[in-house]
Amino acid sequence: MPTYAFRCPACGPFDARLAMSALTDSTTCPDCGGDAPRGITAPGLNTGGDAHRIAAAHERSAHAPDVVHAIPSGRAPGAPPPRPTTTDPRHGRLPRP
Numbered sequence: 001m002p003t004y005a006f007r008c009p010a011c012g013p014f015d016a017r018l019a020m021s022a023l024t025d026s027t028t029c030p031d032c033g034g035d036a037p038r039g040i041t042a043p044g045l046n047t048g049g050d051a052h053r054i055a056a057a058h059e060r061s062a063h064a065p066d067v068v069h070a071i072p073s074g075r076a077p078g079a080p081p082p083r084p085t086t087t088d089p090r091h092g093r094l095p096r097p
């Protein structure tokens with residue numbers, strides 16, 4: 001149900017959640033019981049939920065990346081050990097850079 005803004009001439013502005021089918025140009029003020037006309041407000045736009053949050057996190061990492069103080073180990077905790085690149089024993093005798 002959308003929220004609509006009303007303004008009581010005596011008590012001031014207040015919000016009311018009404019079904020769109022029940023919307024009228026005025027409603028009863030919850031404080032004084034008087035007639036309160038509906039006001040005009042800016043639309044409440046949805047910002048996209050998780051997609052917006054993820055995009056904001058990526059934008060932050062682009063201009064303020066995390067600082068690394070050590071060389072990463074290369075293996076995540078619990079990851080299986082790396083497979084050997086080769087099993088030929090002659091490759092072990094090759095010169096190292």
Ligand SMILES: [Zn+2]
Pocket residue numbers: 008009010011012029030031032033034
């Ligand atoms: Zn009122």
